Amino acid sequence: MIETSEPNDPGDPQQLSAELDRCANLIAHAAHMGIPVRDADMAAVRAAREALELGAASRLTRDAFYAAMHRIACDAQYPDPRIAEDLNRCGDLVSYAAQAGKPICESDIACLSVARAAQHDVAWDAMTEALFYGGMSRIARVVSPIIAETAGAEARKGARQAIKLYTWASFGLAFLVVSLSCLLFVVDQISTDVSKVVEQNDAMALSMHNLLQAHRANIIAAKEKGEDAVQQLQNSQPALQIKQSLQQFATNNRQLYADVKRTEAIRQFFFIGEADSPYKPKCASSRVLADKRDSELNVSLGRPMGAAGKADPTVNWNCDADNRRRALEVDLPLLGTGSWKESAGSRSERTWRPEDAVEQGFQKIAVYQDIRAMATNDRDVILAFVGAITSFLLPVLYAWLGACAAILRQLSADTSASLFHPEHSTVANRAHITTAVIVGISIGLFSKLLHEGVEFSPLAVAFVAGYASDKFFAFIDRLVSAIFPARVPGRTEAAAPLAPKKPQPRADTARAAQ
Structure with missing residues (x-):
């Protein structure tokens, strides 16, 4: 692009006349190349020429002319857009070589200077073009492998934006992966605890049921003997065993109920399943049922039937805090008899x-x-x-995170070596991310083949495969070659047909007798 800075003496008519001639050449070049020029810019140029001829060129007229000339030069891009761009690129190469301390021949720099002067003076010709491209070729060989696209300011700006983008993407992915991993850890702990408690209580429920049945039979037998026999049952060996089992069973119930509340919170947070468990009892609609004794909760122990011959309806222990506490805790004293005050200083007694x-x-x-x-x-x-x-989402996230790590390392290396190409690097990075996602989706199909006797988790394999997705696809290529080997056409030796043997003439065995 042509530099159109104002002259040192903006009031010099000769300088203004020279600039008008340059602008006329630019307008002619634009007309030759088919580049439209704005009407306002043409009017500003005509006004400046008329003012120069009249000797009344004001500062306002000159300012309008130079602004119009700048826009015309930007649109025309003398001598053509490709050469103007190459001039800028060659300048970036020379700037990089000077900063990196790479020696460049002065004649090559002179070729660039001559080309810039020819562009500025609108005096470009074939000889200038030949000298310029010859010098640019030699400069490019000196700074190789650096090219103009990687040495310019646009490349540095693009590298900063790419590093910022993939850094934030890595932070977001890392936060998501860590959050999901913590969730998986919590769920694993809860499920392990649930399985352990259920296994313990399943075994304990049957034995405790049998102990309770036997103790009830003992109570019936003791009542026939008298009150003293009933009192002696409190510290008998079966009673002590019932106390221990009942306490442990109630403790396991409370622990299991706490796990239920935690899993319900997780389900509600992720909108998984119904709001309540399908096995959760329904709450009673009547306050009469809610005020029933805790011994009537969710169980009928053979109490008298009602008038209709049906057992009294039971109360949902999970409807309010009081019933829930009575259902989960053990009333003290265990296996006690007689009267007992509910609290110190209370007049109410419980039998x-x-x-x-x-x-x-x-x-x-x-x-x-x-x-x-x-x-x-x-x-x-x-x-x-x-x-x-674990099977579908986390492998994709880990592969994506591995791809971001590889891209950030490559960006850091390319930026320090001035090898970042804004266009090619963007395409390569997007392709790397896309292939990493594909690898994360399909890595589970090849995890056993990739391990080769070494124990790796599928998520670790996904991260490594996303980091080096090209290696993974090279493995796929080898696998395809092993499963579907290329057929080598066999050599068909064309055997020449054998010529039939001619029968040899028989020799006369007998000669005529003389």
């Missing part, structure tokens, strides 16, 4: 029946059935969601 401990044990078993159903349902739903994330 303990020997059967209350049995009913409380069966209640805990009934509550456990609800908690177990909710816990296993939530665990299965969460594990299915986690399995989908």
Whole structure:
């Protein structure tokens, strides 16, 4: 592009006349190349020439002329757009060579200077073009492998933008991967805890059920003997075993219920499944049911039937905090009898029946059935969601993160060596990201083949494959060659047909007798 700075003496008529001649040549060049010139710029040039002829060129007229000349020079791009661009590129190469300390022949720099002067004076000719491109070729050999596109200001600006883009992308991916990994860790801990507690309580529920049945039979037998026999049952060996089992069973119930609440929070956060577990009991609609005794929660122990011959409806223990606490905790004292005040200084007394401990044990078993159903349902739903994330989403994210790491390393190396090409690097980086995503989707199909006896997690393989996706596709090429080998056409030796043997003439065996 032609430089159109104002002369030192803007009022010099000769300088203005020379600039008008240059502008006329630019307008003629634009007309020859078919480049349109704005009407306002043409009017400004005519006004400046008329003012020069009249000797009344004001500063306002000169300013309008130089602005118009600048726009005309930008549009015309003398001598043509390609040469004007090459002049700028050659200047970038010379600037890089000077900063990097690479020696350049002065004659080559002189060729560039002559070409710039010819462009400025609108005096470009074939000899100038030949000298310029010869000098530019020698300069390019000196600074190789640096080229003009990687040495200019646009390349440095593009490199900064690319580094910023992929840095933020890496931060976002790392945050997402870490968040999902933490979620997977929490879910794994909860599912392990649920499985462990369920296994313990499943084994304990049957034995405790049998102990409670036997203890109820003992209570019935002791009542026939008298009150002293009932009192002695409190510290018998079966009673002590029931106390220990009931305490451990209730503790496991509380732990399992806490796991249920955590899994429900995770499901609601990710909108997985229904709002409530399908096994969760429905809350009672009547306050009468909500005020029933804790011994009547979710279990019928053979109490008298109602008038209609049906057992009294049970209350959902999970509807309010009080019922939930009574269902999950054990009433003290265990296996007690007689009267007991609920709190210090309270006038209300509660009478303990020997059967209350049995009913409380069966209640805990009934509550456990609800908690177990909710816990296993939530665990299965969460594990299915986690399995989908682990198998499909995380490999893609890890491969993408590996690709970003490789791109950032390449950008750092290219920037320091002035090898970043704005166009080629952008295409290569996008292709790397795309192939990394493809690798992340399909890496699970080849994980066993890629391990080769070394234990790697699928996510580690996805990260490495995304980092070096070209190596992965080279492996795919070798696999294709092994599965579908190229057929080598066999050599068909064209055998020449054998000529039939001519029968040899038989020799006369007998000669005529003389």
